Every structure is written in C-alpha cells, then in structure tokens.
Amino acid sequence: MDIRHLQYFIEVSRFHSFTRAAEHLYISQPTISKMIKNLEADLGVELFERSRKQITLTDAGRVILAQAQVIDKAFNNLQTQLDDLLGLQKGHIRIGLPPIMDADQFFQILGGFHDQYPNITFQLIENGAKKIEENIIEDELDVGITVLPTKQEEFDYFFLLREEMKVVLPPSHALYEREEIHLHELKEESFIMFNKDFVLNDRITHACK
Structure with a gap:
C-alpha cells in the first residue's frame, strides 16, 4: 500500500463511481479497480458495497476514509513545507529519519520533490527522534521527523501521521487475551x-512508572 492507493480510494469515495474517479485521475477504470482491490486485500476489509447503480462505503470504508484524508493532507503539507524550505533552485537538504518510520512512503514524497527540483540534493541521516531533535538544534540537520509532542518553542512543525503502539506478547502471558493494555501495567515486565x-524510550519508561 502506498499513498496512491489512498488517494484513489478518496476519489472513488467522492464520485461514488470507479469510472468517474478514473476519468478525473486520467487513468483507466480497470487500473483504479485493481488498486482498490489491492488496498482492500492489504487492509483485510471491504471498503465499498458494490451494486449496479452505485457504490457506497461500508462501515470499515468510512473509518478508513477519515484516516486516508488525514494522511493525504499530511503528505500534501510535507510537500508544501519542503517547497517553503526552498527559496532556491539549487541546494542541499539534510533530513533526519527515524528507523522505525515507514521510509517507503517518505521516499515517494522525496521522489516527487526531486522531479520538481532536480538540482536539490538530499542527505538522509537515520537516527532516533531524540538525537534528530538535538541535531536540528545544533544545525546539523535541516529537517527531521520526530515524535509529538516536541519542544514546541524551539521548532516549527506539523503533524504527519499517527501510529498506534502495539505490545507483542506470548500466548502464555497473563495479559495475552486483553484487547487493550495500559502501559503502567507493564512496569514490572522485562521487554525489548x-x-x-529514541524519544519513545523516555515516553514508554515514564508511562510504565
């Protein structure tokens, strides 16, 4: 799944039609149908109720549409921020990227940015969010992806995406059957x-106390 899957899904939802969405996006109807089927397979749910007259969102589709719109807006914001960073046609941008982030989606944005500004070069530096913030303060990075909330008075920032925190437990664990676990319940546990x-090291340690 990539950002195009979500963008195509948003357009089909808006037009209530694969054909009209495909025409608006200047792609073939079979292409957009295949993209939606791939998205449904990746998510493990049906997004649309299909009939001869029209298509409508399922309950799962409505939930995913809301999140897809947030993600699409975040990616557009990132493109705008990169444009604003650049009052020039040539230059070099140092970007801090946490290893836990889905880099494929970020690289798609950089690819589109490079198409517009081919004379701009990038240096990607992989590190934890805490170190990335320190590097920005010390002027060793120009842009970084970190964990919110951050030191708001020191940075200009915008929301990019939200991820849920998961706990992986063996079947024998006392909390295995629980659908939701509070971090303080793990304070006596040993875990990786x-x-x-990483900022999450501090956040998790503090929450478990």
Missing part, C-alpha cells in the same frame, strides 16, 4: 526497548 536516542 528502543535505545536512549
């Missing part, structure tokens, strides 16, 4: 943790 360069 991010190193101290």
Whole structure:
C-alpha cells in the first residue's frame, strides 16, 4: 500500500463511481479497480458495497476514509513545507529519519520533490527522534521527523501521521487475551526497548512508572 492507493480510494469515495474517479485521475477504470482491490486485500476489509447503480462505503470504508484524508493532507503539507524550505533552485537538504518510520512512503514524497527540483540534493541521516531533535538544534540537520509532542518553542512543525503502539506478547502471558493494555501495567515486565536516542524510550519508561 502506498499513498496512491489512498488517494484513489478518496476519489472513488467522492464520485461514488470507479469510472468517474478514473476519468478525473486520467487513468483507466480497470487500473483504479485493481488498486482498490489491492488496498482492500492489504487492509483485510471491504471498503465499498458494490451494486449496479452505485457504490457506497461500508462501515470499515468510512473509518478508513477519515484516516486516508488525514494522511493525504499530511503528505500534501510535507510537500508544501519542503517547497517553503526552498527559496532556491539549487541546494542541499539534510533530513533526519527515524528507523522505525515507514521510509517507503517518505521516499515517494522525496521522489516527487526531486522531479520538481532536480538540482536539490538530499542527505538522509537515520537516527532516533531524540538525537534528530538535538541535531536540528545544533544545525546539523535541516529537517527531521520526530515524535509529538516536541519542544514546541524551539521548532516549527506539523503533524504527519499517527501510529498506534502495539505490545507483542506470548500466548502464555497473563495479559495475552486483553484487547487493550495500559502501559503502567507493564512496569514490572522485562521487554525489548528502543535505545536512549529514541524519544519513545523516555515516553514508554515514564508511562510504565
């Protein structure tokens, strides 16, 4: 799944029609139908109720549409921010990227940006969010992806995406059957943790106390 799947899904939802959405996007109807089927397969749910007259969103489709619109807006914001960073046609941008992020989606944005500004070069530096914030303050990075909330008075920032935190447990664990676990319930547990360069290390440690 990539950003195009979500964008095509948004357009089909808007037009209530694969054909009209395909015409608006200047692609073939079979192409957009295949993209939606791939998205449904990736998510494991049906997004549309299909009939001869029209298509309508399922309950799952409505939930996913709301999130897809948030993600699409975030990607558009990122493109705008990169444009604003650039009052020039040539230059070099140093970007901090946490290793836990889905880099494929970010690279799609950079690819589109490079198409518009082919003379701009990038340097991607992989590190934990805490270290990325320090590098920006020390002028060793120009842009970074971090975990919110951050030091708001020191940074200009915008929301990019939201991810849920998951706990992986063996079937024998006392909390295995629970659908939701509060972090403080894990305070006596031993578990694999991010190193101290990651903001999540501090957040999780504090929440477990």
